[in-house]
Amino acid sequence: MGQPFNSEKFRNSLVNYLNHLGYHNPTTSQQPLWQAVCLAIQDQLPKTSPKKAFASRHVNYLSMEFLLGRLTLNNLQNLGWTESIRNKLQEYDVQLVDLLECEHDPALGNGGLGRLAACFLDSMASIEQPATGYGLNYQYGLFRQSFTQGQQTESADDWDRDHYPWFCQSPIPAVEVGFGGQVHSKNGILQWIPDFQVIGKAHDIAIIGYRNHHQQPLRLWHASHPHPFNLKAFNLGHYANAESNAIEAEKITKVLYPNDNHAAGKRLRLMQQYFQCTCAITDIIYHHRQAGRPLAELPKYEVIQLNDTHPAIAIVELLRQLVDLYQWEWADAWQLTQQLFAYTNHTLMPEALECWDLHLFKRLLPRHYQLIEQIDAWFSATLKNHPDKQHYKTSNALLIKGHGKIRMANLSVIGSYAVNGVAKLHSRLVTEELFPEYAKLWPTKFTNVTNGITPRRWLLMCNPKLAELLNDTIGEQWQHDLSYLQSLENHLDNASFLQDYQDVKQSNKNNLAALIAQTTGIEINPEAMLDVQIKRLHEYKRQHLKLLHILALYQQLKTHPDPNLPPRVFLFAAKAAPGYDLAKNIIYAINQVAAVINHDPAVNQQLQIVFMPDYRVSLAEKIIPAADLSEQISTVGKEASGTGNMKLALNGALTVGTQDGANIEILDHVGAEHIFIFGQTVESARQLWQNEYHPEQILANNPQLQDILTLLKDGTFAQGNKQAFKPLVESLTTAGDPYLVLADFASYLDIQNKIDVRYQHPTTWFRSAAINTARCGIFSSDRAIRDYQQRIWLSDAQRIKG
Numbered sequence: 001m002g003q004p005f006n007s008e009k010f011r012n013s014l015v016n017y018l019n020h021l022g023y024h025n026p027t028t029s030q031q032p033l034w035q036a037v038c039l040a041i042q043d044q045l046p047k048t049s050p051k052k053a054f055a056s057r058h059v060n061y062l063s064m065e066f067l068l069g070r071l072t073l074n075n076l077q078n079l080g081w082t083e084s085i086r087n088k089l090q091e092y093d094v095q096l097v098d099l100l101e102c103e104h105d106p107a108l109g110n111g112g113l114g115r116l117a118a119c120f121l122d123s124m125a126s127i128e129q130p131a132t133g134y135g136l137n138y139q140y141g142l143f144r145q146s147f148t149q150g151q152q153t154e155s156a157d158d159w160d161r162d163h164y165p166w167f168c169q170s171p172i173p174a175v176e177v178g179f180g181g182q183v184h185s186k187n188g189i190l191q192w193i194p195d196f197q198v199i200g201k202a203h204d205i206a207i208i209g210y211r212n213h214h215q216q217p218l219r220l221w222h223a224s225h226p227h228p229f230n231l232k233a234f235n236l237g238h239y240a241n242a243e244s245n246a247i248e249a250e251k252i253t254k255v256l257y258p259n260d261n262h263a264a265g266k267r268l269r270l271m272q273q274y275f276q277c278t279c280a281i282t283d284i285i286y287h288h289r290q291a292g293r294p295l296a297e298l299p300k301y302e303v304i305q306l307n308d309t310h311p312a313i314a315i316v317e318l319l320r321q322l323v324d325l326y327q328w329e330w331a332d333a334w335q336l337t338q339q340l341f342a343y344t345n346h347t348l349m350p351e352a353l354e355c356w357d358l359h360l361f362k363r364l365l366p367r368h369y370q371l372i373e374q375i376d377a378w379f380s381a382t383l384k385n386h387p388d389k390q391h392y393k394t395s396n397a398l399l400i401k402g403h404g405k406i407r408m409a410n411l412s413v414i415g416s417y418a419v420n421g422v423a424k425l426h427s428r429l430v431t432e433e434l435f436p437e438y439a440k441l442w443p444t445k446f447t448n449v450t451n452g453i454t455p456r457r458w459l460l461m462c463n464p465k466l467a468e469l470l471n472d473t474i475g476e477q478w479q480h481d482l483s484y485l486q487s488l489e490n491h492l493d494n495a496s497f498l499q500d501y502q503d504v505k506q507s508n509k510n511n512l513a514a515l516i517a518q519t520t521g522i523e524i525n526p527e528a529m530l531d532v533q534i535k536r537l538h539e540y541k542r543q544h545l546k547l548l549h550i551l552a553l554y555q556q557l558k559t560h561p562d563p564n565l566p567p568r569v570f571l572f573a574a575k576a577a578p579g580y581d582l583a584k585n586i587i588y589a590i591n592q593v594a595a596v597i598n599h600d601p602a603v604n605q606q607l608q609i610v611f612m613p614d615y616r617v618s619l620a621e622k623i624i625p626a627a628d629l630s631e632q633i634s635t636v637g638k639e640a641s642g643t644g645n646m647k648l649a650l651n652g653a654l655t656v657g658t659q660d661g662a663n664i665e666i667l668d669h670v671g672a673e674h675i676f677i678f679g680q681t682v683e684s685a686r687q688l689w690q691n692e693y694h695p696e697q698i699l700a701n702n703p704q705l706q707d708i709l710t711l712l713k714d715g716t717f718a719q720g721n722k723q724a725f726k727p728l729v730e731s732l733t734t735a736g737d738p739y740l741v742l743a744d745f746a747s748y749l750d751i752q753n754k755i756d757v758r759y760q761h762p763t764t765w766f767r768s769a770a771i772n773t774a775r776c777g778i779f780s781s782d783r784a785i786r787d788y789q790q791r792i793w794l795s796d797a798q799r800i801k802g
């Protein structure tokens with residue numbers, strides 16, 4: 001049930017807000033109107049959720065990233081008010097669709113990890129799992145991307161947080177956070193005297209559940225200085241210094257670090273992490289005490305879920321507050337801490353596993369450093385009688401690495417009662433390869449929760465035509481429980497349903513074609529197969545393997561024209577971290593190849609390439625419903641789960657993928673006939689790496705590959721510049737091809753040929769597409785949250801063991 005909408009109240013608030021913003025009627029320019037509409041909607045939201053008796057603990061979801069995407073339509077839809085607002089606006093001759101385009105995506109995340117956090121908030125509100133999300137209110141989100149002569153250029157993403165209308169009042173006390181300084185001992189009691197203090201202020205965004213009158217906060221913290229202006233310095237003529245405190249403090253929440261699957265190791269990043277964690281821990285304790293509950297009962301009512309290791313310092317901060325502020329015995333404080341935290345691992349990539357330099361850490365957080373030494377000592381003590389004691393002493397299980405680094409993943413495992421990976425394969429590798437020692441010591445700590453995606457944003461909202469077809473075919477129950485999509489199986493032999501399904505896809509493709517023309521000037525063939533690879537640019541995700549496939553087709557068509565090859569549009573969208581040179585070179589190569597192929601009449605009737613700039617949530621919402629083929633081609637063992645793979649399959653794109661991450665579970669659910677799997681297995685890849693992989697031999701035996709690499713080296717795509725793609729070519733050859741691109745090349749080409757054949761039979765293709773929709777209900781984030789409840793949040797047995 002949607003909430004009742006009061007049209008009269010809405011109109012009055014709208015006019016008031018417009019007046020307040022200096023406009024006098026609703027036909028004013030779109031941006032302020034959008035703000036006023038959102039504020040007028042907020043006015044109608046109940047301030048608190050109705051209380052319900054609930055058995056679960058309250059979840060505190062700590063994440064450095066929440067990649068929300070636009071909230072306006074999402075909120076309207078969850079409230080059930082879309083039609084009312086659409087009609088109301090039409091009275092003023094304003095189209096809701098146009099107004100929605102005014103919202104800049106709040107891009108407070110990099111990619112999968114941040115978007116997962118946003119899906120989880122939506123699901124927790126929708127299935128009424130009490131929760132608070134804790135994050136940072138960055139002034140600048142993930143950089144905006146454009147292309148200059150094919151090269152990525154970045155610009156600051158100022159999303160105007162100070163005027164974002166979906167923030168709501170939060171009567172939450174500000175938090176003081178200290179940095180640096182010394183630890184003193186006074187009458188046997190240790191006292192940390194920081195030398196720099198900042199203030200954390202909470203900014204809440206209400207997360208609105210789906211048609212259930214329920215909302216709960218995402219609490220984003222903003223750093224400032226308690227004395228932003230130093231009058232004394234000013235009066236002494238030190239004008240620049242007068243504001244330096246404020247500037248220093250503001251830096252902490254200035255900008256999101258733009259790395260995906262890569263740790264930066266920078267001091268400011270550690271400051272962000274500590275700032276966020278202190279604010280969150282202080283807030284959690286404050287609310288617990290406000291409710292009149294003793295601290296010892298924290299684990300009975302609360303759980304703190306760590307979204308990867310970025311907020312792991314919260315473990316030490318809780319310990320510090322218990323010991324230093326509440327004078328608990330160390331052992332008691334540590335026991336309670338271990339009962340409160342749960343840790344989700346999202347990556348096995350060594351460069352993404354955070355380690356902090358001891359000296360940096362000690363200077364910034366001297367008291368926390370002492371506590372980490374004590375945790376380290378505690379861990380050694382638990383091993384005292386262990387038969388493998390010697391092994392552990394030299395193993396990766398140590399908290400502090402020999403050469404002076406603190407391993408945050410180890411801290412997270414030691415300090416948590418539960419640890420999970422994000423897909424079955426990944427969770428297995430977490431225990432077998434990342435933490436084998438811990439898995440042996442504490443086997444029951446480890447579990448799997450396969451990721452999920454919210455069906456509200458990723459079907460109902462982004463694909464309204466498919467949603468309508470589903471409603472007409474199987475009723476609306478799927479909107480509350482995505483597993484109901486299974487009942488589509490009864491309609492798979494119904495030719496008119498399949499035709500409607502195909503028509504929906506075509507209509508979505510036509511819309512996307514118009515957007516592509518508008519943003520890139522490229523007129524794509526909307527009838528062609530739309531082959532999409534949309535995700536961060538990373539070697540392990542292998543956009544360059546896709547490029548090799550395109551070059552193989554180009555070569556083939558140039559030498560042997562083949563009118564039977566079905567036309568394809570290759571669509572890329574991806575941002576590369578600004579410091580990741582090889583990733584940027586891959587973007588450049590794709591853009592240059594696109595420029596040549598798109599203008600070559602010998603091939604451009606069959607091959608077109610589009611690289612859409614500035615990939616973000618709102619762009620994904622337009623691409624996903626239109627896609628025919630979903631590229632999920634990571635090196636096996638490297639993609640922890642993937643979630644784009646789930647969104648695309650749910651919306652009826654067929655997957656071409658490796659046996660990696662959640663692809664394997666998509667395969668299990670849709671069935672081998674309805675997905676295209678290729679390449680190495682985890683085991684065969686492991687053998688290749690162990691027995692020294694020789695890409696030069698693969699190259700020597702494959703003339704087609706040699707020709708393709710020649711094309712990249714002879715200046716064909718770079719106006720004669722032979723060096724243009726040197727980093728890319730070297731990564732595949734002299735650098736040893738660490739991501740097995742050449743090893744998978746032949747099998748990738750082979751499967752792509754099969755895909756071409758299949759696409760020529762629309763009835764079988766769209767039947768498979770509909771089967772993908774029918775069988776992907778399991779990938780709802782509602783299911784993932786229920787798994788967290790059962791396996792982690794509700795499980796008392798595990799918590800007692802500590």
Ligand code: NTF
Nearest residue numbers: 112113261346347639640641642643
């Ligand atoms: C990402 N991890 C993984 O690379 C994806 O496979 C996964 O789907 C998402 O997490 C969500 O679980 C990261 O971004 C990080 F930070 F851990 F490297």
